[in-house]
Amino acid sequence: MEKTQVPAKKEKMRVLKPALICVLVLTLLCGVIYPLLVTGISQLFFHDQANGSIITVTLKKDLTVTTTDEETGEESTQVYPAGETVAIGSAYMGQEFTSPQYLIGRPTPGAPTNLSPESEEHAQMVQERIDFFHELDPSNTADIPMDLLTVSGSGVDPQISPEAAEYQVSRLARERGMSEEDVRKMIQKHTSGRFLWIFGEPAVNVLLVNLELDGYIA
Amino acid sequence: MSYVIMQDVGFLILLIGLGIPLGIYMYKVMLGKKVFLTRVLRPVENVTYKMMGVNPNEEMGAKKYALCALAFSLFGFLFLFLLHLCQGFLPLNPEGLPGTSADLAFNTASSFVTNTNWQAYSGESTLSYLTQMLGLGVQNFVSAATGIAVLFALIKGFTRRQCRTIGNFWADLIRSTVYILLPLSLVVAVLLVSQGVVQTFSSYHDIVTLEGAAGSVPVGPAASQIAIKQLGTNGGGFFGVNSAFPLENPTAFSNLLECWSIFILPVGLCFSFGKAVKDSKQGRAIFLAMLILFVVALIGVTAAELFTAPQFDGAVVSGNMEGKEVRNGVGASSLWAAVTTGASNGSVNSMHDSFTPLGGMIPMFLMQLGEVVFGGVGCGLYGMLAFALLAVFIAGLMVGRTPEYLGKKIEAFDMKMVCLVILAPPLLMLIGPMLTVMNPQTPEWLTNSGPHGFSEILYTYASTGGNNGSAFAGFNANTPFTNLLSGLVMLIVRFVPMVAIIFLGGNLAKKKIVPVSDGTLSTSNGMFVGLLIAVVILVGALSFLPALALGPIAEFFTTLG
Known part of the structure; x- marks a missing residue:
């Protein structure tokens, strides 16, 4: 008995020890060296993209920012004076626009609804959104593109379809005192096309259009 | 519509065109042959063996091979479990996130060790950079590498004759990590960053919006993890909403690249298999069976999302956009849904819970087929090879001949192992919903009620029981009950079939090779492809039709009335 036990124990160690060391070595390789290498290359060559594509602007007029404390529900306001430089968002994260003088994006609750499109709740949500647009611009009776009425997968979709932008052109022109052609040109400028002509869908970046409407970017 | 078709065709061309050369490369790597990266990476490989104190040329029998695979996964599991509990005291935690609950730590450790990447948590609000990088990122690599290793143990079972061994687990593991996964991930990660995927250690950025609200932009070392989460068919997102989140997947190109990355290794491995068994027609037959299943599913999801969405007065008639991003649209979202559930990836670029009833059923059914429509890296192909053995076995019964595959007689022990591989997943995919209900x-x-609520439960266990990891995310899975149950399900469906495959390989290696005769059933022609598809569908349909009828099918019919 004793003779067979010793090699059996040794055999066990010949599996366990390499297994443990292997976990550690691969952790070093894949969990430390690899991400550091990617971070190094990214920060060197794609500094802006790697850090969230943050857009900073110098404010042209005072901006009052309202924050709601998540725990107490108390609202507080802070005024950023004109001339101050602030981070106004990421080019790739949608933000909520409700004022008629802005191009309005998809609903941005910050999270997906996960509702079945056949559910009662979903139908209600779409109806509320349709009413919102009709109230915003009663003169516009065109059918509204579905992407303006539904919540995206991320809840912060930064883009809308060109049709959804076109739907808002007349209102924007009126509110801003511009010609529809100029508004269209602006939208066109911030529309990304399909990759290699076939992959993905054309999409209009809402924040960039609004920044240009406000004169922050040219 | 025509763009959707062109996009899908273009995707398949990119996949097959690059899959074939990559398959040949992987075959060379796994058999220890010289490749163009050998000169750079051989020293890394050798240093690793030296530190571990193993000889990569030492041959292992099935028992030793399985023990090594299990011991390695066990240590990975423990490491990950502890990391979750202790992250609050560890560095690289700029948001100051505390340790997770024990049941969540168990669930997540099981999830990432088993290549599932089911996530009961939301990454940006739960896990520190250190946990994501050192824990999840590492398991993304090694769980995929383990799959490739075990696949090649099975392949050696087919190619060796009267031999008691099936290779060396450590060599298989290290080679697939160092030569295949690491270099590919590096390239994909840098390309993703160039598109706007974040990769930084700084804390989240505070911003103010143009309309005067305060907000923050979450960042982190995401790109490095996203590259391997796709390539390793892991799927666990750095951020909670996964690749729907624009900072994980900002452009049309990043979406194509990530979607391609999910499928490229499972596709390539079909060709590696053909090369390794010295009959590329065998690899092609398996590939074709998977491709046909995939294309049918893809057409189904896409059509359902384009044409069966509810329409509203005052809105443009269009496909279902709920839960989808504009830059992806219905086309690229449906493509991704079919890809991610065909492969056991589980990352999403749209919310499957918000798909139409039939559009959501097809991804669920792809998982219920046992994750063999390309499936996970390595494990998809070994699962499909188990179905191939079942197919020759059934054909053998019909004509009264001992079944053979690649010259090996398939006997009682082999079929027992095949049954473990094929039956473990459906069993657990049904027991899970049963206990939950x-x-x-x-x-x-639940977020939704009625049949859709049941679909949320059914999908949860189709996903964890297929080591997929995607979700009908309306289901609140972060509860002790679901964390423990789905954690156990993931562990069982990963390791029972894996050990069975290793022993199957060990047993096949011992056999002689029977010469081909007139009576041998060809396993590379169209008839066999058809038979294989029929067997896969039959097992899946028989197991799941009743359950699907209560969920998505019932929901679909309620929309007609």
């Missing part, structure tokens, strides 16, 4: 607390965890 019996739990009185369950209704509180």
Whole structure:
């Protein structure tokens, strides 16, 4: 008995020890060296993209920012004076626009609804959104593109379809005192096309259009 | 519409065109042949063996091979479990996130060790950079590498004759990590960053919006993890909403690249298999069976999302955009849904819970087929090879001949192992929902009610029981009950089939090779492809039709009335 036990124990160690060391070595390789290498290359060559594509602007007029404390529900306001430089968002994260003088994006609750499109709740949500647009611009009776009425997968979709932008052109022109052609040109400028002509869908970046409407970017 | 078709065709061309050369490369790597990266990476490989104190040329029998694979996964599991509990005291935690609950740590450790990447948590609000990088990122690599290793143990079972061994687990593991996964991930990660995927250690950026609200932009070392989460068919997102989140997947190109990355290794491995068994027609037959299943599913999802969405007065008639991003649209979202559930990836670029009833059923059914429509890296192909053995076995019964595959007689022990591989997943995919439905607390965890609520539960266990990891995310899975149950399901469906495959390989290696005769059933012609598809569908349909009828099918019919 004793003779067979010793090699059996040794055999066990010949599996366990390499297994443990292997976990550690691969952790070093894949969990430390690899991400550091990617971070190094990214920060060197794609500094802006790697850090969230943050857009900073110098404010042209005072901006009052309202924050709601998540725990107490108390609202507080802070005024950023004109001339101050602030981070106004990421080019790739949608933000909520409700004022008629802005191009309005998809609903941005910050999270997906996960509702079945056949559910009662979903139908209600779409109806509320349709009413919102009709109230915003009663003169516009065109059918509204579905992407303006539904919540995206991320809840912060930064883009809308060109049709959804076109739907808002007349209102924007009126509110801003511009010609529809100029508004269209602006939208066109911030529309990304399909990759290699076939992959993905054309999409209009809402924040960039609004920044240009406000004169922050040219 | 025509763009959607062109996009899908273009995707398949990119996949096959690059899959074939990559398959040949992987075959060379795994058999220890010289490749163009050998000169750079051989020293890394050798240093690793030296530190571990193993000889990569030492041959292992099935038992030793399985023990090594299990011991390695066990240590990975423990490391990950502890990391979750202790992250609050560890560095690289700029948001100051505390350790997770023990049941969540168990669930997540099981999830990432088993290549599932089911996530009961939301990454940006739960896990520190250190946990994501050192824990999840590492398991993304090694769980995929383990799959490739075990696949090649099985392949050696087919190619060796009267031999008691099936290779060396450590060599297989290290080679697939160092030569295949690491270099590919590096390239993909840098390309993703160039598109706007974040990769930084700084804390989240505070911003103010143009309309005067305060907000923050979450960042982190995401790109490095996203590259391997796709390539390793892991799927666990750095951020909670996964690749729907624009900072994980900002452009049309990043979406194509990530979607391609999910499928490229499973596709390539079909060709590696053909090369390794010295009959590329065998690899092609398996590939074709998977491709046909995939294309049918893809057409189904896409058509359902384009044409069966509810329409509203005052809105443009269009496909279903709920839960989808504009830059992806219905086309690229449906493509991704079919890809991610065909492969056991589980990352999403749209919310499957918000798909139409039939559009959501097809991804669920792809998982219920046992994750063999390309499937996970390595494990998809070994699962499909188990179905191939079942197919020759059934054909053998019909004509009264001992079944053979690649010259090996398939006998009682082999079929027992095949049954373990094929039957473990459906069994657990059904037991999970059964126990969940019996739990009185369950209704509180659902977002949707009625048949769609049942679909949320069914999808949860199709996903964890297929080591997929995607979700009908309306289901609140972060409860002790679901964390423990789905954690166990993931562990069982990963390791029972894996050990069975290793022993199957060990047993096949011992056999002689029977010469081909007139009576041998060809396993590379169209008839066999058809038979294989029929067997896969039959097992899946027989197991799941009743359950699907209560969920998505019932929901679909309620929309007609």
